[in-house]
Amino acid sequence: MASQPQSDNPVAGNDYVRITDMTFMRGERPIFKDVTIRIPRGKVTAIMGPSGTGKTTLLRLIGGQLRPDRGEILVDGHNIPRLGRQELFRVRSKMGMLFQSGALFTDLPVYENVAFPLRVHTDLPEDMIRDIVLMKLQAVGLRGASHLMPSELSGGMARRAALARAIALDPDLVMYDEPFAGQDPMSMGVVVQLIRLLNDALGHTSIVVSHDVQETASIADYIYVVSGGEVIGEGSPDEVLNSDLPRVRQFMQGLPDGPVPFHYPAPSVEQDFLGGEQS
Amino acid sequence: MRTRTVELAVGAFMLIGLVAIIFLALRVSGLSMQSPDETYRVYGKFENIGGLTVRAKVTMAGVTIGRVSDIYLDKEDFVGVVEMDIYDSVSNLSTDTSAAILTAGLLGEKYIGLTQGAELDNLTDGSEIYNTQSAMVLEDLIAKFLVGQVSSDDP
Amino acid sequence: MIDRIAALGSKGLETLQALGRSGMFLFHALWALPNVRVNGPLLVRQIFSVGVLSLIIILVSGVFIGMVLALQGYNILTRYGSEQALGQMVALTLLRELGPVVTALLFAGRAGSALTAEIGLMKATEQLASMEMIGVDPLRRIISPRFWAGFYCLPTLAVIFSAVGVLGAYAVGVVWLGVDGGSFWSNMQNSVEWGEDVMNGVIKSLVFGIVVTWIAVFQGYDTVPTSEGISRATTRTVVYASLAVLGLDFILTAVMFGEL
Numbered sequence: 192m193a194s195q196p197q198s199d200n201p202v203a204g205n206d207y208v209r210i211t212d213m214t215f216m217r218g219e220r221p222i223f224k225d226v227t228i229r230i231p232r233g234k235v236t237a238i239m240g241p242s243g244t245g246k247t248t249l250l251r252l253i254g255g256q257l258r259p260d261r262g263e264i265l266v267d268g269h270n271i272p273r274l275g276r277q278e279l280f281r282v283r284s285k286m287g288m289l290f291q292s293g294a295l296f297t298d299l300p301v302y303e304n305v306a307f308p309l310r311v312h313t314d315l316p317e318d319m320i321r322d323i324v325l326m327k328l329q330a331v332g333l334r335g336a337s338h339l340m341p342s343e344l345s346g347g348m349a350r351r352a353a354l355a356r357a358i359a360l361d362p363d364l365v366m367y368d369e370p371f372a373g374q375d376p377m378s379m380g381v382v383v384q385l386i387r388l389l390n391d392a393l394g395h396t397s398i399v400v401s402h403d404v405q406e407t408a409s410i411a412d413y414i415y416v417v418s419g420g421e422v423i424g425e426g427s428p429d430e431v432l433n434s435d436l437p438r439v440r441q442f443m444q445g446l447p448d449g450p451v452p453f454h455y456p457a458p459s460v461e462q463d464f465l466g467g468e469q470s
Numbered sequence: 471m472r473t474r475t476v477e478l479a480v481g482a483f484m485l486i487g488l489v490a491i492i493f494l495a496l497r498v499s500g501l502s503m504q505s506p507d508e509t510y511r512v513y514g515k516f517e518n519i520g521g522l523t524v525r526a527k528v529t530m531a532g533v534t535i536g537r538v539s540d541i542y543l544d545k546e547d548f549v550g551v552v553e554m555d556i557y558d559s560v561s562n563l564s565t566d567t568s569a570a571i572l573t574a575g576l577l578g579e580k581y582i583g584l585t586q587g588a589e590l591d592n593l594t595d596g597s598e599i600y601n602t603q604s605a606m607v608l609e610d611l612i613a614k615f616l617v618g619q620v621s622s623d624d625p
Numbered sequence: 626m627i628d629r630i631a632a633l634g635s636k637g638l639e640t641l642q643a644l645g646r647s648g649m650f651l652f653h654a655l656w657a658l659p660n661v662r663v664n665g666p667l668l669v670r671q672i673f674s675v676g677v678l679s680l681i682i683i684l685v686s687g688v689f690i691g692m693v694l695a696l697q698g699y700n701i702l703t704r705y706g707s708e709q710a711l712g713q714m715v716a717l718t719l720l721r722e723l724g725p726v727v728t729a730l731l732f733a734g735r736a737g738s739a740l741t742a743e744i745g746l747m748k749a750t751e752q753l754a755s756m757e758m759i760g761v762d763p764l765r766r767i768i769s770p771r772f773w774a775g776f777y778c779l780p781t782l783a784v785i786f787s788a789v790g791v792l793g794a795y796a797v798g799v800v801w802l803g804v805d806g807g808s809f810w811s812n813m814q815n816s817v818e819w820g821e822d823v824m825n826g827v828i829k830s831l832v833f834g835i836v837v838t839w840i841a842v843f844q845g846y847d848t849v850p851t852s853e854g855i856s857r858a859t860t861r862t863v864v865y866a867s868l869a870v871l872g873l874d875f876i877l878t879a880v881m882f883g884e885l
């Protein structure tokens with residue numbers, strides 16, 4: 192590599208995911224502009240930013256469901272946008288993803304949901320599948336709920352069941368899309384704990400996408416703040432929380448107005464209220 | 471188990487579908503089980519075939535024994551030639567069998583009615599039926615009727 | 626003026642693009658050939674929700690339409706003294722037209738809209754995306770069994786519809802109005818052709834099955850993943866599928882029974 196990217200990430204030599212100068216457009220609108228992000232192996236890395244900046248999109252780019260217009264996305268050395276179907280299939284078996292809505296298959300009971308990736312990717316006999324599924328459900332505290340249908344679970348339980356499914360194949364990378372959103376404080380605490388615990392116990396790499404500052408800061412090893420298609424700040428939770436950069440401060444401290452304006456672009460107030468003849 | 475109920479219901483559904491198609495075949499369209507594929511072909515020449523069409527029935531004593539397979543003009547005699555496929559099971563039609571183009575009801579479809587003759591020899595594949603009677607054309611009948619009326623009113 | 630033309634042009638291009646997208650989608654869904662071990666049970670489940678659950682409405686509509694046809698037909702045919710042709714009239718109407726067409730319209734409303742809503746909801750709740758992330762092609766796992774189920778169920782339902790319609794007509798015509806039962810059936814059998822009438826009707830409903838299911842699953846798959854998007858897609862399925870059925874019916878009838 193000739194030009195070492197100017198990332199302060201301390202473990203940059205040992206990245207599980209490397210995104211380099213990546214640009215992604217939705218039609219004419221750039222969602223990401225030359226973004227460079229490093230996800231270190233074995234750590235919990237958080238991607239933070241306001242809603243609609245493209246955090247979910249970023250996870251889908253890493254998972255190969257979307258292709259960038261320019262730039263590189265390396266996952267464990269594989270250049271995701273260049274992979275064929277078969278290779279992508281193999282790389283994905285090493286990734287687990289917890290979707291924002293849980294995304295449990297509504298026509299299958301919890302047990303079958305967790306067994307699903309095992310049945311797809313392995314030829315294990317039924318009794319081994321059973322052991323693994325119950326073990327994963329035990330890890331998220333839902334072994335007793337294995338026979339329930341997803342519609343019978345509370346929101347927090349559904350999220351945890353989906354987490355059990357995401358780690359069913361012992362992936363090297365687990366991606367969490369807004370794991371705290373829409374949870375009551377108690378189940379939020381459970382999920383926060385789980386992410387850290389699983390990461391340390393199973394030794395995988397975690398990416399947490401969120402806009403919940405406190406919860407994310409409490410478990411992340413490293414934080415990227417994304418806004419307007421760019422990385423506007425990065426560092427350890429402390430560094431980011433106490434950042435001097437105005438845009439990072441505005442987001443992390445939840446200030447209503449700042450460099451990112453509270454008001455959607457509009458004609459001046461005088462024009463709108465007084466100049467009534469425009470219709 | 472729920473899967474079991476689903477499978478049973480689907481099985482029943484397929485069965486109902488099968489029963490329905492068999493009902494349509496046997497009861498509604500009167501398809502007979504033995505395939506009437508085996509046929510032999512005879513033809514007859516008619517002065518006027520009226521509205522006879524290909525695939526019309528060929529009957530004897532009201533029983534369907536074949537189909538009209540082709541209709542064309544004999545360019546030398548200027549008569550209509552009707553080819554008929556007769557089921558092999560009806561193999562003992564005499565050579566002087568007569569054929570008439572008939573109408574089902576007053577305005578119904580046209581079909582061919584055969585009447586058995588007296589000869590001992592039988593029609594075979596490629597035989598001609600010489601004894602033919604053309605279709606009754608309604609317009610002709612009406613015209614004749616009107617002419618008759620006029621002439622009888624006119625002493 | 627120029628603007629209008631430009632708008633019309635871009636609308637046309639958009640439509641063409643959607644058509645292309647749906648064509649490629651159909652191609653992929655069919656190309657994802659079923660793996661019997663996995664897809665057998667999936668197909669059975671889809672035949673259940675697409676076919677079995679539509680059975681009641683098909684049975685009820687079939688019986689009633691058969692009865693109404695018999696009543697109307699009887700009134701007209703008695704004027705010409707040919708009420709023994711009742712069976713023939715009802716059977717031909719059902720087999721050639723009403724069976725395939727009414728079944729397809731009911732199917733679009735009952736099963737088609739449900740398919741669109743179900744798939745749209747799967748998309749909105751990220752189930753399709755998560756399936757893809759697990760490494761399973763949703764086209765193969767979700768779309769393909771639903772498509773084949775529709776392809777099988779609509780002709781089956783149409784055949785059932787025609788059969789119970791004939792029975793309904795028998796009940797009204799023979800049992801109630803007193804048409805002679807023997808001539809009811811024999812007239813029918815004499816004029817109904819297995820190939821010409823029954824089979825052509827089945828072919829019609831096969832075509833309708835492909836088109837209605839295709840529209841339904843594509844609209845679901847192509848939904849804007851919001852609640853508003855799903856409800857719009859569901860409406861579109863019923864409207865497009867009904868129009869397609871009526872239009873295709875005209876073309877098929879012209880080809881099959883017309884002077885060609």
Ligand SMILES: Nc1ncnc2c1ncn2[C@@H]1O[C@H](COP(=O)(O)OP(=O)(O)O)[C@@H](O)[C@H]1O
Pocket residue numbers: 217222241242243244245246247248249
């Ligand atoms: N399928 C799509 N088509 C067009 N635009 C989309 C689509 N999905 C998302 N977007 C847009 O991309 C942007 C980023 O979306 P997303 O990644 O979901 O944001 P986040 O997860 O950060 O809230 C949003 O502005 C959204 O409107």
Ligand SMILES: [Mg+2]
Pocket residue numbers: 246247248291368369
């Ligand atoms: Mg999101």
